[in-house]
Amino acid sequence: MHDLTYSFLEGIKIAQRALWANKTRTILTTLGIVIGVVTVTLMMMIIQGLNSSFQRQISFIGSGTVYVEQWPWIVMDDWWIYRNRPKLTMENFQDVKEQLELAEVVAAYTWTVRPISFKSNTIDRVGIVGVTPDYVYTGGHVPEYGRFVSELDNRSSRKVCVIGADIKRDVFDPYNPIGRHLRVGAHSYTVVGILERQGTSFGESNDNYVMIPLNTLLDNYGHHRSLSIVSKAKDSNNMDAMVDELTGILRRSRSLQPMEDNNFAINRQEALTDFYKRMTAGIYIAGLIIGGIALAVGGIGIMNIMLVSVTERTWEIGMRKAVGAKTTHILWQFLVESMLICSFGGIVGLGLAALGGAAMDKFLPTSLPLWLALLAVLFSSFVGLVFGLLPATRAARLDPITALRQD
């Protein structure tokens, strides 16, 4: 064992010297490995980044919450089926709200897009969300200042609004928005509350909304809208039971015959998670295949250059053997050299991947955990080991006489 570590350390020195002497060749040879490592590492970094940001972003949906809507969140196929469905009405909402026993809260909302303005500040397109008062209990939309939409606001279609943190900043600054009037399209609303900052999800701000009472929205911007019905379960571990109950209520409310399919979508966090998993699995596999091919090509390049190196240095191997190098000494020398080239490629690739990740961080979240960095370098040196085996064995088996005779 002492002998092994010894030849390993000595091998590193020899390899450094040999590689340094052939700088251009070393760099060119490494290119394949660099590309492979960049590909795999970047893919992994993106997936890591997506994973953590996805978890963060869907957390506001809440795993205990179910959304009944005309459209499913993820439409993969016959979109026209969903388009022709009857809208979800106020009656449907009332039925659910009255009958759904497994729910703690049932709220409804719908939305439109309107320009808003305060004094000379205008934003052309802002999401206007009409909500029932209970909506505050279904997700993260909690007022930081002032209050939320009240029962009375909704029943009387009052012109009040609760604004997101971005609206406060972009439109009202430096004024305190509470009690001031915000123009939304053709109407004017009194600001009664400001929502806590939510942050962004999937690159979109969650703080640029204006919330008004649901009835106000329907009255002012038209009743022909499909509602989203949000139900929060009493027991978030027993979602399926609530979904079953909800489905029954809605089928009755929408007068569906037993043979007919549901003409509404029940959207849950799981649907997103499933979709996400399917999507990233694709990226994962594609990344591994592309990276694997690049690494294999790189590895073959390494093997090739190592074979050339063995041929070039036949006399050197012969001399080393003549002065007492054993088979393992020579084997290690070339294995270490090949591993060193590949680790070098791995480190360069890692650096490039980190730079690339930083560059695309604006539109695609990435993260480079330590284990990934170590894995990248370790794996590339493993590639060096595998593809260095053949040349190293060939070198180690050289007959010292043949080796010496060759010039």
Next chain:
Amino acid sequence: MSEIIRLKNISKIYEIGKIKVPALKDVDLIIEQGEYVAIMGPSGSGKSTLMNIIGCLDTPTTGNYHLAGEEVNNMTDNELADVRNRRIGFVFQTFNLLPRADAYHNVELPLIYAGMSRAKRREQTNEALSRVGLAERMKHKPNELSGGQRQRVAVARALVNRPSLLLADEPTGNLDSRTSYEIMQLFHELHQNGNTIVLVTHEEDIAAYAHRVVRLFDGNISSDKRQEPRTGMNGGFAAKPEENGEAA
């Protein structure tokens, strides 16, 4: 005096396809400690084969070979590597120095393979470099040294593990006459200090420095004579002009 080399009934037969080519036929040779022997012979005489066997680079087909009392004819490759490391110092015609390593590292190399500690290596390497008069040049790389200096580095490498036998294969083949003389002078000194030297050459002028000349012809020892060695730089070298560097 004790025997360093004892070859008994050594034969070496190369098989090229189905044809058997005998390179050595029943060679017997004893070389005592402290001898200075030149092995001569035309190409194809078996000279190189004999040198490879003496140098433990090759094993005989039949016969016994004792090197400093150890029977080496049936050893494995790794055992032979070990014997070469401990017992033999090689000096090659083409120097065979690592071009990117300095003189010190080149000389140190056999000690590394011997698994010697760094401190011990430094001591022996410095000693060997001083022995050949290159202590001041140990940080120089081969391309920063003259031909003669390179060969002296190679001699230092051969001496560094304090071998029983110094085995030189055409050591002056790539040197001009002046440096050849220098190297032969060095060999002479090493011999004076008690080293056993076996020199393989095809040049009479070089062989003239040895105390004993063994001539091979067609795989047999054709003559084995002791002689009064030449010591000075008279004749010989000066008359050996252009062929330098091509002798093989």
